[in-house]
Amino acid sequence: MAxxxxxxxxxxxxxxxxxxAAIKARKEAIELQKKNEDLLQELQEWKDKAAEPVPEKVLxxxxxxxxxxxxxxxxxxxxxxxxxxxxxxxxxxxQMTGKPIYKPVPADDFQDEGVLFSCRKVFYVIGSYLDxxxxxxxxxxxxxxxxxxxxxxxxxxxxxxxxxxxxFTTHLKAEIEFLRNHPMYAVEFFESLxxxxxxxxxxxxxxxxAANQVIAMKDESVINTCYQKGVAHVDKMSIxxxxxxxxxxxxxxxxxxxxxxxxxxxxxxxxxxxxxx
Numbered sequence: 001m002a003x004x005x006x007x008x009x010x011x012x013x014x015x016x017x018x019x020x021a022a023i024k025a026r027k028e029a030i031e032l033q034k035k036n037e038d039l040l041q042e043l044q045e046w047k048d049k050a051a052e053p054v055p056e057k058v059l060x061x062x063x064x065x066x067x068x069x070x071x072x073x074x075x076x077x078x079x080x081x082x083x084x085x086x087x088x089x090x091x092x093x094x095q096m097t098g099k100p101i102y103k104p105v106p107a108d109d110f111q112d113e114g115v116l117f118s119c120r121k122v123f124y125v126i127g128s129y130l131d132x133x134x135x136x137x138x139x140x141x142x143x144x145x146x147x148x149x150x151x152x153x154x155x156x157x158x159x160x161x162x163x164x165x166x167x168f169t170t171h172l173k174a175e176i177e178f179l180r181n182h183p184m185y186a187v188e189f190f191e192s193l194x195x196x197x198x199x200x201x202x203x204x205x206x207x208x209x210a211a212n213q214v215i216a217m218k219d220e221s222v223i224n225t226c227y228q229k230g231v232a233h234v235d236k237m238s239i240x241x242x243x244x245x246x247x248x249x250x251x252x253x254x255x256x257x258x259x260x261x262x263x264x265x266x267x268x269x270x271x272x273x274x275x276x277x
Contacts, residue, residue, distance in 0.1 A: 105141060118165055118168075118195075119146050125145050184211060206251040
């Protein structure tokens with residue numbers, strides 16, 4: 001009886017002493033059991049989600065794009081810019097290929113004596129213009145480009161400035177007529193290099209501003225305005241001469257306004273900073 005009890009008491013101690021392989025196997029079994037429990041838990045979560053009621057979908061009407069009120073104007077401006085870019089690119093390509101004419105020139109359009117046009121800029125391009133009826137007048141054969149000719153140091157007011165000039169010479173009658181009828185003729189470009197270099201740069205800027213104002217006026221408005229401004233011999237002048245006379249009148253008015261503004265600024269400066277003896 002004592003021997004049996006002693007054997008039973010020593011049996012748990014023998015079971016506690018496991019081999020390393022058995023211990024490793026038991027650890028792997030525990031890890032597998034834990035992974036299995038995790039998978040079962042994840043599966044149960046998916047089942048719970050599947051059992052949840054699906055919310056009803058709310059149909060949202062598609063958002064209609066808002067029409068840009070300036071879209072048509074922007075499109076028109078883009079077309080105009082594209083056309084002008086094409087014209088300039090065409091002019092540059094003609095200069096590179098040495099083919100300055102893209103329209104045939106009649107034999108009787110050539111004259112022996114050339115006419116020189118000049119402008120107080122480094123480079124100047126003369127394209128189409130709108131006449132007093134709003135019709136576009138195109139150059140007869142090509143874009144007319146005035147290329148750099150010279151630079152000179154001139155006294156502009158109280159300061160010295162570098163005055164640049166560009167020129168264009170043509171023997172074609174149609175081009176000469178086109179340039180002489182251009183609204184910027186004798187305003188921004190001239191038929192004489194001396195007139196170009198002798199003109200005041202500031203005065204030219206005001207003449208260009210005045211010419212743009214006169215271009216937009218109808219013939220009747222030009223005549224009535226000439227009478228109001230006191231232009232002499234209105235009834236004896238052509239509408240083209242009246243427009244040029246009115247351009248000069250507006251330019252003088254702009255210059256007077258600029259001088260008055262300058263004087264007012266000078267007076268304000270003196271009042272704010274009185275001279276000391």
